[in-house]
Amino acid sequence: MKIKVLSRTDLVEILELTKVIDGVEAVYKAKAEGNVAAWPLVEHHFGNGAVADIRSGGAFGDISIHGAKLLNNFPENAKNNLPVFTGVLMAFDSNTGLPMGIMDASYITSLRTGAAAAIGTAALARPDSKTLLLVGAGRQSIYLLGATLLKMPQIEKVLVADTFSPDNGIQYVQTIKERLKNELSVDCPSTKFEFAENLRDAASRSDIILTITRSTEPLIMKEWLKPGTHLSCIGADMVGKEEIDPEIFSIARSFADDAIQCCNVGEMEIPAKKGIISADSICGEIGEVLVGTKEGRVEASDITVFDATGLAALDLVTAKIALQMSKTKKIGTVVEI
C-alpha cells in the first residue's frame, strides 16, 4: 500500500493559511452537527520538563478522516542542538480505514491553532473592533496574529505584550509585519504594531485580546477590561496552565472548542475547579455559534471569551488539505507501507 509522507518543509510550501481557516471552520461546524470525535487525550511527563501529548479523533460525514498526532516537547534538547518541539501525524480515510498519509505535526499544529483563534475571534468579537492585544510573542503567536488579521482586516492596531521577555516583545514588533508577509503571505501595510509596555493599560485599550503563553497564572485581570472586549485564550492546553483571571468567566459569555476538554485542560480548567463555570453552564461551543444553534455575542457591551484547547480533527482536516495540495503541486514522498 502506498502512502504520502510530507515533511515540515513540504507543508510550509503547500499549506495556505486561508485554506486552513476554511478547513478548521468546517470541522467546528461538523462538531456542532455531531460529526466530530475527540478521543481521550494523552499527556505524559518524562521529567526535565519534557512532555509528550497525543490527540486523536476524527471528522466524519463529508470530511471523513481520522487519526492521531503525537507531539513531543523536550526543552533540554536545545542544549544539544536538537529540535525541542517535534511531532508526527498519521491520517486515515474513515470510509475504508486505509492510511492516507504521515506528516510532520508541528507546522500543522501551528497553523490550525492560529486558524482556531481567528475563527473564534471573528465569531465573537465586535465587528467594529480596531485594537488587538497579543499576549505572548513566542513561536506560536505569529500564526494567531496572521490568521486573525486575515479574518478581521478591520483591525488597525496590534499591541504586543511579552511579560516573560520584554526584549523579545520589542524585537517582535519591529519584524512582525515583514514576517507575516514572508512566512504567511499576510499583507497588512496599514496595520500599526506597538510593543505594550504596560499590560494593564494595553488590555484596557483593546477590543480583542489573544493570549498565547505558557503561563500558569492569570496575566489579564477582570477589572482591566473595557465593556465589549473579546478574549481568545489559546495558551492553556494542559492541566495547570492559566492566562486570564478566572473571575472574567463570571461576567463573560464563554465559548469552548470542546466544552468538556476545555473544563479539563483549558483556560476553563481553573474556573471550573473554582465552581465559577462548568461544561454545562458555559454558553456553548464555537461550532454551535457558527452553525447558528447558539447565540454568540448578544450586546456590543458583552465580554466574550473563546477557549481553544485543540482537537485532533483540526489537525486532520489540515492534513487532508495538505494531502490534496501535495497532489496538485506534486510535492512529498510516496512510500510503501
Added chain:
Amino acid sequence: MKIKVLSRTDLVEILELTKVIDGVEAVYKAKAEGNVAAWPLVEHHFGNGAVADIRSGGAFGDISIHGAKLLNNFPENAKNNLPVFTGVLMAFDSNTGLPMGIMDASYITSLRTGAAAAIGTAALARPDSKTLLLVGAGRQSIYLLGATLLKMPQIEKVLVADTFSPDNGIQYVQTIKERLKNELSVDCPSTKFEFAENLRDAASRSDIILTITRSTEPLIMKEWLKPGTHLSCIGADMVGKEEIDPEIFSIARSFADDAIQCCNVGEMEIPAKKGIISADSICGEIGEVLVGTKEGRVEASDITVFDATGLAALDLVTAKIALQMSKTKKIGTVVEI
C-alpha cells in the same frame, strides 16, 4: 529530520520471531519494574462492524521508546477488494522525543501477540506439558502457535479447533507445519497436528489451551478442564469479547499483561463485572512472574490463566528491533519529515 519507513514487506523480511519474543519478555519485565506506561486506550466504532483502535505508551529505562499505533478493522473492505486490517505505528526516542520511525502496524501486532501468548504460556504451564489445544484457526493463530512451539519445544501434539468454520480448521492442520516453517522459520518435524472435532474432548485432553477467536461467549467450560491445565486467552481485547467460562477464574491462578486493562477489555472483563475477580484480586501481572516478585504456578495441579490484551510497549519494542535490523540489513525507506 530523517526517519525510516518500514512497509509490511520490509517487516516480514527483517523481523525474527525469536528476537520479538526476547523484546516482549524485556518489556514485561520492565513493566514489573515500573518502566512501562500504557496510556488510555481508544476504541471507535464506525458502524458496519468497522473499528479503529489506538494503543499508545512507552517502555522507558534501557528500552526508551514511546509512541502510538492505530489499527483499523473494516470488514466491508473485503467486498471491494481492499485490505480489511490495516494500521500504522509511529515510534519516538524517549530520551529526545525525536521520531525514530513509521511502519506498518499489522505485522508487528501479529508477531508481538504471538510472542506474548508464548511467554505467558512458558511461564505458567507445567514444564511437562505435551498437548496443546489451539482454539481459533484465523489469521492471527499461526503467530501464537509458532512462538509457543519455539518457547516450548516439548509440545508433542497440537489440537486445532475452529468452532466458527470447521472446514477451515481441517484445512489448517494439513498446511500448518509447512506454513510454520516457511512463514516463521519454526521447524517442528515431530510435532503432530490434529483437527479437534469435539472441543470438550480436546480441552479435557490438553495441558495448554490457547484461545484466539472473535468469540463473545465462552467456548471452553470449567468442567472440561483437567487439573494442571494452563490457558492463555488472547482473543478478547475489546469490551464484550469472551472465550472461556468466567467460572474458570474462580478456581484458577490468573495473571494479566496489565491488570486494569484486562479487567476493562480483556478475558477478565466479564468475570470482573460478575464480581468473580478484580484487578486487585488476581495473582499478578505476567512481568511480576518473570522477574520473580509474584509466584506463577504453585502446584502441578493448578489451573492457570494468562490474559493478554496487548500493550503499545510491546509493539514499540518490536518496532525498535525492526529499526535496528533495518540498519543492519539496509532495508526500508529513509524519508524527510
